Amino acid sequence: MRHIRPLRRSPLARWTAVAVAAVTLAGCGLGGAEDSGAPGPAAAHGEVKGKVSLQTWALKPKFTAYMEKVISGFEKKYPGVEVEWLDQPGEGYSEKVLSQSAGGTLPDVVNLPPDFALPLVRQNLLLDIAASDPAAATDYVKGGLDAYRFPGHDGTYGYPWYLNTDVNYWNSELFTTYGLDPKKPPASLDELVKAARTVKAKSGGRTYLMSRKPNLIDLANAGVPIMSADGRHFTFNTPEAAAVLDTYRAAFKEGLLPKDVLTETYAGNTKLFSSGTAAWTTAGANYITSLGTDNPSLAPKVVPSPAIGTPPLYVQGLSIPKNTRNPAAALALARWVTNAENQAAFAHETSIFPSTTASASDPFFSKSDGSNAGDAKVLAFRSLASARVLEPVQANDAVKTLINQQIALAISGQSGSKEALDTAVARADQLLKD
Template identity: 85%
Template structure:
């Protein structure tokens, strides 16, 4: 999931980041978390300003046009040019624009796309340009745009999501487990998986995925050094996590093909009834109702085990903008509480403003399991944080996952696999 869309949300861990703290003061309107005025930017909000988004057309064209019309009405004399880039190749497009000096005034950048621009000193520090941002946006969303070794905050958080646990309540009950008191730790998960295997005759799995960097982070393992220059996940604690999975795999508690490149994935196994647990975004039950309407009512959601991951999209302002006052104002407007709440009504995202903390649309369930999942996800955002650093690009994650697979399979020792993965990942960082 390169960015947060299922229609808009897919599992986009490359842009996954940061913790947040939700403070509730009621949902405000556009005026409540309005854009910064001349005092914040030293200029008048007027003139032409361009906004680039990522794959919002055509599904969200009407929404974005309404947001833009509202901005132009609030600030007479402004004119917004909306540019929407296709989903495929977006990161390459942004790098090409930055190299050519043609970045729009406001650019939709997840943190991993923002990082190379920050390294080139191309993005405004919105913390310095707009000090009120620290009050109006959740801390973790802002932390997503703060990078080790760099002073500043280089984007406004736009929309957020996280993962929830989903359990097949019917299967757990059949195997003597209480779906309302599901496992809350890795050790409990292994114990429950052992019960499921024994009572199902090996027909059903509870555990159905191999570990990754996020699992190591959830165990308290520091994935990187504080300066963001070195991977440090090759610790005894990380090796212990892999040892636990290796023992579970040897015991037959995970599917035999879980370590292969052709593995279907735990969500697919869950949907088919072969696995009794999966993790997914807050709207998973709604989509499952389309794929497997018989299973969807039997699903019981629960809060994530350990620290929830946070996935975020944001808007950054390049230093090359010729209209910083209008650019900052526009980024603020698009990401204010009212506009984010309206966006959330159209797709499965959560807002990043502190004013959204007690909005009943997010904080109250309608009594359905899908409604419960949404509330669980929203509440868990208060403790969510970065579990996979943005420096861990696709190439690095691929080699790490390969070494983890070797360790879980028993073909190499856990510490040895982690040492190899860290050394190779650090070489890639130097390239």
Template identity: 50%
Template sequence: MIRRRAIAAGAILAGTVLLSSCGLSGTGDGGQTGDGGQPKAGGEVTGKVTLQTWNLKSQFSDYIEGVIAAFEKKYPGTSVTWLDQPGDGYEEKLLTQASAGELPDVTNTTPVFSYQLAKEGLLVDLDSVDDSLKATYVPGSLAGFQFNGQKGTYGYPWYLTTELNYWNTDTMAAGDLDAKHPPTTLDELVTQARTLKEKSGGKSFLMSNKPYVGTFTAAGIPVINEAGTEFVFNSDEAVALLDTYREAFKEGLLPKDVLNDDFLGNTQLFTKGSVGWTTAGGNFIGTALESNPSLKGKITSSPYIGTPPLAVQGVSIPKSSKNLPTAKALAQFLTNAANQEAFAKLVPGIFPSATASQANAAFGEGDGTPEGDARVIAFKALTQAKVPEPVQLTGAMSTYVNQQIAAAMTGEITSKEALDSAVAKCNQLLAQ
């Protein structure tokens, strides 16, 4: 699920201490700087640079090597060295490279990774060296590398994923519900979940998820202030949303174990045929059918309820780069529309972040199959999707928030008490 964070809380906190204690703020040992300590990006595109990716070599060597070859052909005199790091321990690797002043010229990052590095002044603010960003990438992907309380953009968006709704048509039919016209709001979802429970004698569930911080974002409820200094998801609107889930749980519209640590999750339950609704990525149907072929012909999709969540990979440029003009050119080339579209065709679950790709019929037109329809819905959602959780939210914060939400849903405390306590704890940890 998109809600899973790309980096553990311990690594975030350890990284902050490590970067600060090593004095790695400012421009590093790069070249001349412009206003605000930003390196100058002007100059000839030539010479050597290093590209670092995250766990791509085993499956996508031909693609990355092809992009590099095409770049070197376009810019004679350039030479790109490709480093690919394993999936496990990537955040620790970045921190080690940062502490040694050895971040590669173009480094694969996520919003969480780039936030930690940018906060210490280690990354180039791309707004200061590239005035084409807004015209080149969909807004939500850029926003993923723009942080509350910190001016600038600290990553070129690369490939994206988002989520949409999936419905089990048999389960819907059992409740006399129309899968062709599924719920489009939370209130409608709860109403139809109630109808299904009544029609099935309490044996079938539509809903099987509990809210998390990203649920507030999806509903358009602010989670953190504009300065990035204070969490604010204890508003009246947030309390009302949690009350809706609280009442639904009390009515028995969700499985009793939805709050347990060992709960399978709504995606797994949907795949098993146990519930009628889930959210997942654009290639979910194929994955679900591999696990449960009996679902064939029984899955339909619809747009996400509220603001779709966005997961984004990107590439950042460290201030320590000794060849900023070529690093910038490589980052732009890697993330241009043509190269992103080629990558997305290799990986069905991802989409390009380039605005030009929105006009590509290969992504925006379905093939008449449920799988094709789902991918079109996901693709069209990219222009509205946004990263659901602020980068300031650590794993420790999420754990505490989830505990308070669970306590509210079971009736131990009120929704207001739960969110007040959660916000207070998050702000205490944020201040540290």
């Protein structure tokens, strides 16, 4: 959930807030490595027995009972198996994974979001589950599997576990007050700017519709290729990307965005929405529920709609090291944790969505209870069929920071849009080499 950037906390804690982007290992300097001679796909087929370890990321203590039930079910299904469950704190998890990989002590099944998996794939440390488990291609949603396919590396290096995406949220009361139809909210950038102009004019500049600057996701939704096919170079300095920044710069100059949107004092569009200062925000599927705590009078007035363009996909998954001593049990355990039944049970406890194709017919996700919160959940779930990871895993925190700095210069008019994008691409490419 998406996007970003507070402390390194549990991925679930971040996803149930607004939008999440996991902290990244992609810039940690791990290069290619020779094959370690670890067991390959052929060794993954065999009797499921013996000891197998599973590492999760900050699920204790809130989800201890859930995980213990999942593990107990697996051990019951395979009486010859003993599962050791390891749960690491949210803080410092990336460093822990790097330390384990360097020491050859990664557990048999390990929770790795795609950006954590990439440096291990570059080291040839993870099992290709596409080769080991061909049925995975039809049992999990395409976007989730695609998240574990990396340019320059054949194969799929993780089972998608739980997913999330963003939807739009509109303040129907403000829409009606300012002569807009909350049942027909903007569905493109041009429509958004037009509606923002109406809100400004009729509110006397007291209320905003647009309340954030653009990012890589906005560029991707404009059809801009963010990276080269081989994943070695950023490519978002195109005329189409410059046009997006030009549009936002004109809107900023016109006063359609808050003046502090480019500064360190910017509160964030969800906070502005919650306070009634902005009439639009993007957030995860549970946002209306959390808003009910922050602003109970506003929550019933919120109308959800699908994300503009391609919905962003946020993925957590389970990967298997190539040097696992028990590949058969490791694959079976990863499959068990991520099966439709266990994922559905997890989703009932927290605000995530399952990654299996079998979950499409589950009424818990596919049918609304008639509330606006229920409508938002169904919208988000339906969006998963077309959702994609729009920010490449190579765009780590350092890369996104410098990109955001250049975008801010362009929006403020201190730099030309194409010039800012050229600078961002050059500096981001340099970070990839460092």
